[in-house]
Amino acid sequence: MNYLILSRVSWEEYPYKRLLDLLPERADICFAGGMTPEQQACSGIRPVALTELNTWDGGSFTLLVSSPYWLPDVLALQPAYTVALLEPCPEGENEIMWEKYSALLAARADLVGTVSERLYLEQNLCRPRVVYLSGDYPLSCGLLRRGERLFFLSDYEEVWTRALTGLWQPACSGAGDWLVIQRRLRADFYVSMCGKMPHQPTVHYLAATYLYLLGDEAAERYLAKSFELMLLHDYTDCLHSHYRFFSAIEAKKGNLALAVAQYEITAFTEEERSTAVQMRRWLDSGDSGLLQAELYRVNEDVAEAIRVLENLSCPEAQPLLLQNYIASFQWEKALQLQRLAALSSSEAGVIPLPGGAVLQGGGMPPASTALLAGTEIPSYGGVQLPVIEGTMHLLHGRRHAAIRSFLRVAGAGGEARTLFAEMADLEEAAGRLKGGADDEQG
Amino acid sequence: MSYESDYSASIERLAGRYRYLEQEGLLPLPVKDGVTLVVLLRHAGWAAECLNLLHQHSGASVTLIGVAMNRDFPLPPLAEAFPGVTCIPYESGNDGVNEALAYAGTSYVALIEDTVMVSPGWIGHLLWPSIDVPAVQVIAPRSSTELGEGREQLHFGTDLELSAYVSHSLGRQQGGWHEVEVLGGSCLIFTRELLLRVGGFDPGLVRRQLMVADWCLRARQLGIRLALSDAVYVHSLHPLEVDHEGKQEGEQAYLAKWGLDASAVKMDTDAGILPVPADVSILLPRPGIPLGRSAVAPVPLVTAVVFSDEILTSGQSLRSLQRLQEQQSYGNIRWVWVRDIRSEALPEIAVREQDAVIAVQGEKSWLHALENVSALYGSEIVVYLSASADYDTHYVERIAGAVRHGSADLVVSRTGSAMEETATDHGWPGPTAKKLPLERIAHRSGIVPGRITRGEPPYSLLLAPGPSLAIGYIGGPPELNASNMQAGGEVCL
Structure with missing residues (x-):
């Protein structure tokens, strides 16, 4: 396999050199940016000028991308596989923009890796293929073995090589087991930590989280302990963060009535109460799939919600699926779903929504779907479809189409101005990234 | 210059010269006929590198034998890549390790898992302790799989880092070692002379770590001392997929074999904690395990005592016996039929050489024979079976296992079948009853189980157990087991 490294920093500072040593089936390995002859000889990696990337055939390469501002290039290169190496926002970067485009990069990637456990957990709740590095x-x-050298791999390094191999050999036995193995290692670590730190609520909460991801019923016990410790430490503001989590655990066990009751206890805002009413309706009508997915969504487990909804054929599932795609930054899928729905809008019972979105007959819009005040533009969890459309145009290099989409929300209280500012910021950040790499080459 | 400082200077000079020769690889192993390395092959991805390093860092005078430890291990490509290695394929029911050990013809033998990665100088330093002190005949390096103080969990990025660490350690520790009470890691060196005295490794303990520890304890019973090298470290790899298969079974078997009370000792083999008897020398010698192909995973001999409360003809008896024999899956049973022939002429029932038919006349003699049958036929376990009762295929295996791995002298099965939920429907006398149905009983050898008397249907014979016997129960609902926990002299299995 050929690899192309799209780094945030120069080769000297590149933090994943050891992981490059462990890449499976190494063939041609390239670094976008400058390298000295010594660095090339030492690493067995060759530099690629940024100008070359414009004509690069990415189809036979796996990209290792460690800055979200490479995303337009990733989309243009159309690589065989994309691996996103997510990092917390570095100093000096716009945090909101970094987080947003990191999430979009992760959604586009075939595999996500990160050294940050916070990001690892967040990504685990969004998608299935995430490696903790x-x-x-x-x-x-x-x-x-590489030539004369024998490398001993730590647990996450072994997982890294298995996850990468699994990209092009998904059919080989045990290809996806690495995900469960790594979650189990993290769970075991935190469970053992609970023994050493019996009064630490966060450690218990993390143990519960990993056990929940594994589908292990012991999660409930650790969460209960964590909740109890929070209350004992006078952290009474933990109904949302801790108590609601019980409803996800019960939903996974199939105890939907109990899960709904638990969620109801934590529903305070108007939107949450309306969600709770809808949940009870689904409980009464026996729509367990929809209910389960919604319980996962309100617990931020979008990955599980999507897994359930993608297997439902009822029309009510579509708006929920759209909402979850948007929440997990799978915006291309969201737009595709919207287009499919628009195509079938001529059929009976389809309810067209303004702004291009549609809902099929009988499908109630999700509680978090609302028309933006003073406009007819639908907003899903605070994100408008034209913004999604415009962002995707921008990332694909269709600047004018992006501007047109952003202008569609122009009436919404100066929203467009913010979007144009973000557009300029993104272009500047990408330019800075490439400028740095160019300097290296110079 | 004083004599002492002269002496010290010459010692230092000699040590320096020795060290130079060693570093240059000019020193042969301190044994004439070399060492046989028996490598246990389980991990296809690691075995070749393990053999590579053994070849590279063990010198020319080693003989390598690879033993495939599971059916799926791809032996042919390995045999092709290492033509000098003798390969023993996996064979169900045959313990390949004991077979390989039987082939070892050198004065030293090493048993190594294919997870072990060695570095230069490893083997020579492991041989010296037994030359320093002849009573030391078992030596192990430090590793992440060793028990107790020998357990060292170190991280190395490459083989270069490992070699640098070991080289530093060899220089710093100056060949040091110390005596330990047990070893159980993935690399062990011992003398062939000792191997012939102790015998093979006990496959009944299921887990390799327990087999090694058990073997070391058996060696200590012969007065042999065990050494842990301070100087040598080998790097063990650990598969991501943790294998817990047979862990509990192996641990129970180990505790039972060495008479250790599970509730009174701490045991966590994953963390390198293994209890050992306070003084092995005062314990009776544990039975030896033969080396070679005959060392098929042995299951202890069970004497099945069959009885019938009805007077059966010879033909009926034979059919009943055959039915029971065909029914039971346990692989090592001696069948003993105790018949009351009343006034009949001595019947002829053809049985296998190891089986027996005891014919007695009159009920008193019959009951007496049933009570004392274990004195006549020595075996580890005695199981009573009624010719008219129904048992499932694994009944003998299950109840014999409970006797073997538990601490009770006498075990009662509440059910004849794993499928039966409770025996109360069949008139089960209850957990605190002083009379137990004979057809559901097994006991250790060497004891008289108690008095046998006539019973009421459905149990034709009842046993009043001896007052000093610890009684355990298996099968039936859990609440019954819980109540047994509280009953004096009774244990829950």
């Missing part, structure tokens, strides 16, 4: 397991779990 750090760990606390002191033993060697794998072996890799």
